[in-house]
Amino acid sequence: MRSETFQGKSAVHMPFLEYMHKGHCRLKVTKDYMQTAVNAFAIFVSGDLIDVKNLPASYVLNSARTIAMMKVEREKLAATWYVVKGSTPTVNVTYETLEKFRPLFKHVNAREIARLNLSDDRILSYIGTHPDLNRHQVGVVASRYIQLNPRWTEPRYLNLMNNLLCGVPMIFMRRIPENTYLQLTHQIFYHIRACDPLQRRFYLTMMMRTQALGKSYSWSAREVSRLGLLLAEVSGSDLSAVNPEAMSGITSQVMLEMPIQSLLSITEMQLRYLDTKCLNILARKLISYQEHLESSSFKGYPIWPPRYSIILVVCVVHGVVYYNQF
Template sequence: MNVSKFTFLLLFIKSIYSQELQTKSIEELELEYEDEKNSMIAITETEDIIYDDFYDEVDNRIKIDNSMDMIFFGPPSSFLRIDPETILHILINTKKNLIPISRALLAWDIITDGKTAAFLQGREFLAFETLLNVVPEEDLYYVNFGDPSVLKYFSKHYVDLKKRKIGILAAAYRRYYGNSWYMSGSEINELGYLLCGFPSNDLERISPVTFRKLTFDVLSKINRCDVKQKKTLYDIATHPDAYGEPYTWSSHEVGRLNTLFTCIPKQYISSIRLEAITAISPNVMKQMKQDKLEYFTKEQVLKMNMKTRRIYILRIQLKNSLDTSQIAKKGFEKIKPNIIIYFMIYLLLITIDV
């Protein structure tokens, strides 16, 4: 019993002693209060300075209530505060023609972190899209086509890039995969739109046998190639080991060649089989040169599918309506009767005067 009382007494004394240790004097409490007060004032003043600096640097002509103007036309120092993920989100959801070149280059530096494009994936290129036209060429040369997302983006998506930029991307592809791309039909099929980035002297290296392995998908994407590149591919297509001369084509070959059909010489058009004419798509008819349209025979026109024939007729009518010789002829026919009438009136007046 005495032991328990003694233990209780010790615990009571210990608790009182600990409370005395935790108790602070009034002077100490005042110092802590002043420290906290000063720290709060310092934080508030710092935030005000940042806020004021941001708007002091802004051009007075910019409407502050328009956040996009603040981002793209505000001070560069403010743009640099935006994190890369937010910049990607802004670029994806903004029309590219509204973004100044200076901001596009600044965004590129932020996304690449001052490095080349070797570390970027498909989503970064998707965000920039046509803004890649202003990106330094030496950066695009190091695009990592080993990343499947990068290869898929540039091969499957039509990006309105300058011809030189497409050529640099093709050089980047060749830097990664080597110079044997033209030997494999499956590898050419993976190129998609990138195929038009290779010059004509490289496209000539595609063998006719390999050309036959090209799918409709890749051949439908060569509309971005220039005339010389299309002519090179057409010459390969008409090789005996590929699809042969146009008069031997069936609807399968015409449909497969797609845009390359526009390269056919006009003297060969009338020799195409009627069965093959049905495979000419409306898009191909739109791209045909105007002077080639008149070489289609009446039977061939009747064999065209409805949409293709309608485009053909409209283009022929447009050509006739814009033909200067026809306009002059019609104008003369309208003027000629009036001249005769005026001449007869003039003769009548002369006789009356006499």
């Protein structure tokens, strides 16, 4: 389909459904990029899997981000992987191709991901740092990598695995020497999004061993920052024992994940060292928590206030944060 021209101005339109025959649709990529995009959208919406698999691989790669935003059947989004891969064996798919395909990579089958060239450090790190993979996917890949690399327990390889650690059975991780956890890189616990709370608590326990970071009262800002998403599992009593200066190591990404039950234990002195974004996130969480309490109380449910409850009022003026704690 070509774009229409009216009074010298170009317009785009959806192809007529009566002219679209499932299994026989082909996308013609032209210089009219907008109409090409509309035609591709029509194929995803009104076509079938055969039509999707017949899309040009280069177009899918270049439009991966746009395609990922479409609300269509998951099977069609998963089929784009086979469009991009084509006749190339999975193990030969390059890192550059994967990087372009990143927005759609979460729809790739777990076994297909495990067939990638895991010996390439870039591909292994790419999989381990992808934020949208689920636990099943990382579990299958981690199992495959453990088979391929008998030395996977060395810090060098653990630092490449990142989120794949969520797919490693905890019984294997218990066999790793405690001082190995101290050699893990700064960013590794920011990528463990596929871990369930039990796994996060396990890694937190290992990091709080004497040969690793020790107890919370001995943490510095750098060590707090290293814990990443593990801070979401720190108890209220441990959080309140953290050195106030060390609270500057908490990032906004981590603050979003921390439960309100532990945040209620933050002391006034600790608040002084949180940055503006963290304070704003904390304020929103406290307001939401207060509204929840009022709603539950109104419905007649008993409310037991926490021992260390805080109400934070935040005001930002010219980039300076003013707050009061009650």
